[in-house]
Amino acid sequence: MADPADSIRERLRALREAYRAQMPEKVSQIEEVWSSLLKDSGERDDLDAVLRLVHTLAGSSASFGLKEVSAAARSLEEELKTAVEKGYDSRRVASLPVSALLEKLKEVCGGSCQDAEEATREAGETKFPGGTLEGGPPPERKTIFLVEDDPVLLESLSLQIGHFGYEVQGFSALAPAREEARRSFPAAIIMDMSFPEGVFAGAETVAAVQRGREERIPIIFISSRNDFTSHLQAARAGADAYFAKPVNVGVLIDKLDMITRKEVVEPYRILIVDDDADLASYHALILQEAGMTTFVVTDPLQVVSSLSRFNPDLILMDMYMPECGGQELATIIRWMDTYVSIPIVFLSAETNLSKQLSAMSTGGDDFLTKPIRPEHLIASVTMRAERMRIIRSFMDRDSLTGLLNHTKTKEQLEICLERVKRQKGRLAFAMVDIDRFKKVNDTYGHPVGDRVLLSLSRLFQQRLRKTDIIGRYGGEEFAVILNDIDAPGAAKVLDALRISFSGIRHHGEGGEFSVTFSCGIASFPGYGDPAQLSNAADKALYEAKNSGRNRVVIK
Secondary structure, three states: OOOHHHHHHHHHHHHHHHHHHHHHHHHHHHHHHHHHHHHOOOOHHHHHHHHHHHHHHHHHHHHOOOHHHHHHHHHHHHHHHHHHHOOOOHHHHHOOOHHHHHHHHHHHHOOOOHHHHHHHHHHHHOOOOOOOOOOOOOOOOOEEEEEOOOHHHHHHHHHHHHOOOOEEEEEOOHHHHHHHHHHOOOOEEEEEOOEOOEOOHHHHHHHHHHOOOOOOOOEEEEEOOOOHHHHHHHHHOOOOEEEEOOOOHHHHHHHHHHHHOOOOOOOOEEEEEOOOHHHHHHHHHHHHHOOOEEEEEOOHHHHHHHHHHHOOOEEEEOOOOOOOOHHHHHHHHHOOHHHOOOOEEEEEOOOOHHHHHHHHHOOOOEEEEOOOOHHHHHHHHHHHHHHHHHHHHHHHEOOOOOOEOHHHHHHHHHHHHHHHHHHOOOEEEEEEEEOOHHHHHHHHOHHHHHHHHHHHHHHHHHHOOOOOEEEEEEOOEEEEEEEOOOHHHHHHHHHHHHHHHHOOOEEEOOEEEOOOEEEEEEEEOOOOOHHHHHHHHHHHHHHHHHOOOOOEEEO
């Protein structure tokens, strides 16, 4: 298996070699524009063009480890900046020591690449947090050990937990559970506290099972005892939760989800805007090796169209670019309601603090100075992108269930439908409504009603595919977008969920009760746009309600 450090070192070395090969051409370009400016008594725009070329060279050469080249270019840049700030004057410009500095620049460009090799080694030694693992994440463990000596409760809880997609292995005695736990690694153990061996025998068994393990097994205790001593014994045994009997299955599943779920975080999406293609590729490589997805735009005029296609979590942008500078581009992006909150991080060789603050006042969130060490770039981008994800989750998700809200669900339906049209694929859209939900709220209270909503959302999240999209449409109504499946296939999936949901026992003050749901399904290509799909699924749901509830209807 190839060492990731070797991979990045080789790719960075290749980038640097390609960059070094272009150095004579870059210097010649600067020299050519400067000579033309002097020969033709050029104008302010010509001087700005020279300054932009030198500024780009100063920043990119430093990033590629060519410190002497960067220092020479920086000296030349300062001379040109002075001329620009004082106002264009052909005689003053002609008196600048640019030719001597250009000679110095050509001299160091032809020198050794020791600095570049050192930078390559440093980059190769950089630790890249969050990098992808070959073969992807390990499969999620879903087997639960349930240890309970009451056979009725053991069977009932096994059935209830099984509805939510867990495979339950039941044990009515401690010894076989202890032996099996030593041989295998369940996703979690749900353990009664008291057994014939003793009132705290469950805690003692768990302590014995965990002893000597490098990775502990998540533990939930259930018990008819609700005293402080029992809680203390559970805590000492390393419990993650403790529930008194009778156990509220909805609350138990919430905790089980929390301690067993292995979150697969979608890579951060970073849009890199820089007219220097070499430097943009370099920064993209650094971020890719940290597990991020990047998209490079070298023409600032193409950024707006790229935003909708790529949907980034963060924009990493140069300040000085031809035709449209970073400050101007940030201003335009901030005028767009969709992207008013997206983080914009300037990455530039500009060291003037006043200009950095001015750039941030036009819509930037941070300013990073070139050259930047890979680990610093990764940390800065990760922090901002993560914050953006959190903000988006508040904007896009229902506060109770964590599912997509109504607006976001409709937006996802449009996106998914466009995709299947391009790929000539299939898609099903299901509308789900909990039957007689008002009666649940009136009889047991709104907090219990919320638990019912959570149970259904958890059931969908556990049993549906990762590619399916689930939303809370409003109240007791849910929507599911099932990709790459036809209406009969979707109906089979939703009917299995309907049966499972009807078997879940909910707890209210007046005792246990069960709830059902009705479902309507429409599909593409039968219905060609989001409004048609939604209306057809809604009509199918209405038909399911009117024909007796607790059923799935296809329109």
